Amino acid sequence: MRSPTEENYLKALFHLSNDKAEANISELSALLQVSKPTVNSMVKNLKKQGLVNYEKYKPLKLTEKGRKAAALVLRKHRLTEMYLVDKMGFGWEEVHDIAEQIEHIDSPVFFERMDELLGYPRVDPHGSPIPDKEGTVEVQTYQSLSNCKPGDKVKLAALMHSSADFLAFLNSRELSLGHELHVVSLESYDGSMVVNYHNHQAETLSKTVCDRLLVEPI
Amino acid sequence: MRSPTEENYLKALFHLSNDKAEANISELSALLQVSKPTVNSMVKNLKKQGLVNYEKYKPLKLTEKGRKAAALVLRKHRLTEMYLVDKMGFGWEEVHDIAEQIEHIDSPVFFERMDELLGYPRVDPHGSPIPDKEGTVEVQTYQSLSNCKPGDKVKLAALMHSSADFLAFLNSRELSLGHELHVVSLESYDGSMVVNYHNHQAETLSKTVCDRLLVEPI
């Protein structure tokens, strides 16, 4: 069986590879908040298990076996988040830390039952895709709100980098997934936008926020 | 924070102390399936934390602090078992192994929410009491079915030692908590009993089984 630590490294490698196709020791060290020598030795361990390709001083890459293993951990994480929100009434800003622990539970039937009770959801509460049992992860093609033009009408579909801070901000503006957004205007100087949605009229959103809101055309 | 290993030792000590008021190294070693030297060094660690009273060669006893810490782990375990059965549809024979892992999740709000969704249950799916948030454990006064006489009518309230084997046996006889049992006869030679309940007439139960069925008068 894989240790929680190994599962966390795999997940971190998966995230880094998704962003930039290749990962390195320093990024892993920063992301996992452990020293570089610690990462170095764990990477040797993962290589020995055939989960990652690694040669001294070269960039890291998950093998297919490693990619799949990582996706299955991510599946446990995201199913858990969805379960916590849909079945236990937690807010989307509360679930990540709990899921970070529950994702390491070793019980296929437990996660199977979650999936079943949830009706086989395809995304987690932050709009990220839930990998299937074979480790296949749907590729999302959403655009960032930043790329929209005044007059566009779009639906909020997912978030990029759903940190607790960001989620708290969205809560304060009552912005939830599924809401329709109407782009009123774009301030070209700083990239901020004025939008209408739900019960909010002329809400101004900074470029930082718009960058992280992933939308689809209606 | 307490490690999963420490939590498991506390729970084991709690169980042993409940049965016989005092525990010893060999029993812990057998129960936890680790060597005696391993137990010896963990006991020193728990003593250093003020969780157990221990002097070389003397019997072990949880301190009040240790007793409470153990009860709170047991609370997490039993709430989880109840949640798995009531809210996720697992059988009472499936939940122990999953709860053995989930009991180590560090998230007060997670177990609070379980408790709330369950309506603050006082017993787990095997009839064992769920300790309260202060670590107080209700003392159960049920009798063993073995102590009943022909003609007695009782209700199955709890199980003693709910092993997977025992639960499978009870499932095969459709015996569940809450069922009314009518003692038809007692075979004094081997202590076996013939009982009626639910849709079962003249079911014979061995002494071993009767010993482990805890009942209350109707």
Place this chain on the structure above:
DNA sequence: TTAATAAGTTAGATTAATCTAACAAATTTA
């Protein structure tokens, strides 16, 4: 293209949790 900086590695130590082998103390049996 050298010097400075960043990234990566090695060596060696630490801590928690575990083991086996050897021995000592306590308890039970004869």
Place this chain on the structure above:
DNA sequence: TAAATTTGTTAGATTAATCTAACTTATTAA
């Protein structure tokens, strides 16, 4: 009570996961 058995302890080793200090390799800036 003496012998045998059980129980408990000590010593020393191992493994996973971590650290710091020191060093090397690679990259970037002068």
